[in-house]
Amino acid sequence: MKKIIFGLSFLFCGLAFVSFRSHEFKLGDELSLDSLRKLYSGPSHLWPSANVDKNLKWEELGPLQPSPVNLKNDSIRKVVELGKTLFFDPRLSGSNQISCSSCHAPDLNWSDGRQVSIGHDHQPNKRNAPSLENVWYFKKLFWDGRANSLEEQAQMPLEAHNEMNQDVKNLARKMSKIKGYRPLFNDAFGTPTITNQRIFESLATFQRTIVSRKTPFDRFIEGEIKALTDQQVVGLHLFRTKARCINCHNGPYFTDNDFHNLGLTYYGRKYEDLGLYNITKNPEDVGKFKTPGLRNVMKTAPWFHNGLFDDMDGILNMYNMGMPMQVVKPGQEKDPLLPKNDKLLRGIRLSNSEKQALISFLDALSSSSYVVREVALPK
Amino acid sequence: MKKIIFGLSFLFCGLAFVSFRSHEFKLGDELSLDSLRKLYSGPSHLWPSANVDKNLKWEELGPLQPSPVNLKNDSIRKVVELGKTLFFDPRLSGSNQISCSSCHAPDLNWSDGRQVSIGHDHQPNKRNAPSLENVWYFKKLFWDGRANSLEEQAQMPLEAHNEMNQDVKNLARKMSKIKGYRPLFNDAFGTPTITNQRIFESLATFQRTIVSRKTPFDRFIEGEIKALTDQQVVGLHLFRTKARCINCHNGPYFTDNDFHNLGLTYYGRKYEDLGLYNITKNPEDVGKFKTPGLRNVMKTAPWFHNGLFDDMDGILNMYNMGMPMQVVKPGQEKDPLLPKNDKLLRGIRLSNSEKQALISFLDALSSSSYVVREVALPK
Known part of the structure; x- marks a missing residue:
């Protein structure tokens, strides 16, 4: 574990350097903060186009859905x-x-x-x-x-x-x-x-009855236009456009219900974990893990399938440069199990203020918790 | 537990109302942000006077001390x-x-x-x-x-x-x-x-070897004057002055190593907990609990002896009005065990921006964590 941490520390130093160089936050020539808020205050089919890859099956972000369990029964x-x-x-x-x-x-x-x-x-x-x-x-x-x-x-x-x-x-x-x-x-x-x-x-x-409660994001799309701060509206826009998060984190629960390889397989090393491939034995599935939903994500650190990351800013730095690439050693070129990062991942080069806006938007996906009383155990 | 939550919800509504009415953040007539940073950049004996009660035994905030365990031995x-x-x-x-x-x-x-x-x-x-x-x-x-x-x-x-x-x-x-x-x-x-x-x-x-690592606050008092943001410098000043936190949270670990009654005894109710009194049987100790240190406090929610609070803003609202007061029922006037809130607690009436500055200062008491490997267990 220590080795991984040290390795990642070096990686993060590099990432921090890259991210400092990236250009400062710009909304694009045509969009002021006011017009952005106005656009997103309308129904979602009138929102700015999402920056999703061609032929990708995806669903627009949306409000909580009811649990499939009918407690009135x-x-x-x-x-x-x-x-x-x-x-x-x-x-x-x-x-x-x-x-x-x-x-x-x-x-x-x-x-x-x-x-x-x-x-x-x-x-x-x-x-x-x-x-x-x-x-x-x-x-x-x-x-x-x-x-x-x-x-x-x-x-x-x-x-x-x-x-x-x-x-x-x-x-x-x-x-x-x-x-x-x-x-x-x-x-x-x-x-x-x-x-x-x-x-x-x-x-x-x-x-199936364990569901999120309403978030500022839900209240915003229901018409309470002040439920998101300016910074959060910018974050929402970045989430759907420049930052490309929506390619995988989409729909009402911010997940495509699918599996992707982010480049964290540790292939050929001590902590190797090939994810979905272990189940399907299909080489295309090497290193794929389920896309988690993002509701209350800021309350569920540490993140990723191995729980190794507890710093959202660091995670965005990693996405910023397109995630770590598998180093191909001589002789491995034709290894069918050599992990390949998902093509959806690209260096997105967010500036520091853009990263802050994105994190601020993730904060708007948090709902208040309610106390669940433990049940008295039968004897 | 639910009842407590409901009770507290009402309390918080009241508190929110009080706190909205409190006057907006002012540093005092004579102190600009620049002069404040300058003052706090000097040695701590030249800092503005702390707002502590007369005759109170206290210690100035200070840097981490070494653990008493000599690992070189x-x-x-x-x-x-x-x-x-x-x-x-x-x-x-x-x-x-x-x-x-x-x-x-x-x-x-x-x-x-x-x-x-x-x-x-x-x-x-x-x-x-x-x-x-x-x-x-x-x-x-x-x-x-x-x-x-x-x-x-x-x-x-x-x-x-x-x-x-x-x-x-x-x-x-x-x-x-x-x-x-x-x-x-x-x-x-x-x-x-x-x-x-x-x-x-x-x-x-x-x-005794489990110790905090260096925080932005430590780096600041060691002379790295940019280690705290403007907001955090304001928070530090409020911590020591208007907000009166330093009356109990003082010294290098932000604790007076003493016990206080904050008014959370639930006296006479289901969740009654009289704290130090249970040990000393001294009526003056009813409802007293140990002052926790504040290093990494933002990483150790939920807070207070019963862990009932996970919202630092809510906690500051409670301190803002001097904490809940014990309701004295008829016949209880002379009850020696009737809990009395500590005299150090008074309504401090921080504005919203002052609360934000204080929380921001508490963030500056966080240090990065290091991975502790679990030890292989002997067989």
Whole structure:
């Protein structure tokens, strides 16, 4: 880890140098701050064109969507309540000490604030625990997309030796011994029988109710034109144009629900992680990781799949120069697994004031947190 | 918890109203920004007088002091290394899953980011886990000062039922079964014998090495006059004068090493916590909690002994009106335990721009973090 840090320090020195040289913030000849605010105060189909690559499938930024879970439906609400109880119950783990909430804590924005999570017997995880906010929106789960549904996802951390280390073959029997769970399963599923499938389904259903609250950005696009500061309006414009963020971070949750290689594979080195390729075995997927959503991003440091970055300014410096390029060693030229950075990434050369405006816009994607009371555990 | 939140929301609405009415930022007739920077660029004994109460024992703000642990001394270094290993070892807990680092994580600034920590069997703690940075400086440990040394402190979380839940009578025997520890104890103490005293001493000695790094504030007082922005210089001045922070947050670590009642006792209510009084049984100590240091304070939210506040602007609004006052119910007038807010607290009535300057100064007390590698655990 130390070596990586040292390596990155050098990289950042270089990046800082590059970024200082980049030209100062200009909005373009025709756009004053006033006209920019006016443009963005209108409906989004009248906003300035987004700077997206030709033939790219993308969606305009937009307001929060409702969770797919209908809590007015009594029987679904009972499944959610059961799922919430299980989510906070450490008895789902082999040691009876680690629950889903250990790494997805509501008061840490449904993550844990760590670079990588610490699991059973204090073993470290390989990747950063993602926030569960709006997780219902993702088509594939995990940084490498190895699960196709939250139901499928739930089993994996439960049985991972460095996460909850539970023998899932024994899980239903173990939980059945806790008498207090029987009425909860009965309410949720009509009979008190405890099965893995019911456990995973209720955990998944509860997680689909974890949604962001309204942000200044949402209030702005709903017509409250003062909800964004001038600097944030400039940031929004940069996000969609010069900075090209919108190529991947688009739609209501600022994610394209897709996978990209940013150049952080550590290919051939100690911390190598080839991401999506590990699952598909398709050489085109080497080093691809899921595009995270950006709602509340400023509350979920450290960032990236390995949690190695806790400085948004540093991250923008990295994007500024198009991310690190894979060094091709002699003999590797034809290696089909040689990672290739996504073509969407280019040096965007933002000035310091442009970077500040962009970060200020990201701040406008933060919503206030609400207190989630832990549930009393059945006995 | 919800009730408290609702109550506080109302309070904050009131506070916001008060703070909007307060007069706008003025430096005073005689001080321009330039002259202010000039004044503070000189040695601290020539700084403008601090606005501290008569007869108050206080110390001027100052640079980092060296840790009292001499790491050049080989035998002390071995004690530190042992202490570090034990600090990360979950086998110090009854369940073998919770270590000191679970609630004092280096990558979370030696705290856990939670309102209150979650311990054995997911039981919540009563108070917020404090950061261990510069903990060597404190004369008494815990929010209520119930330990007089780090050695004495170490035992308490180890055996608390809602923290590590270890039977300490059995601790030395349990750890002696881990053969890999014998050479480490031998190196540190001259014989391989494992005793509780040796465990606590090495944990304490390691913790005395956990120190802040240099901040922009330190560089400023060392003569690098551009290390603070204009706004931060104004914030420093406000900190020492109008805002009166320096009455309690003084010295090199921005703490008077003392205890004060800020009015957050919840006296007579569900979440009542009388702090220092629980230890001394002296009615004058009702509701007093330790003054935390402010180095890296912007990295250690949520704040206060109950971790209930994660918005520094909201906290300043509360200080602005002199903190909540205890409502005296009929018949309580002569109750010796009726909490009384510290006399040092008064409505300071900062304007919005003054609050911003103060927060900006607090940002200048942040230092970069360094990566602490977890130690391989002996087998």
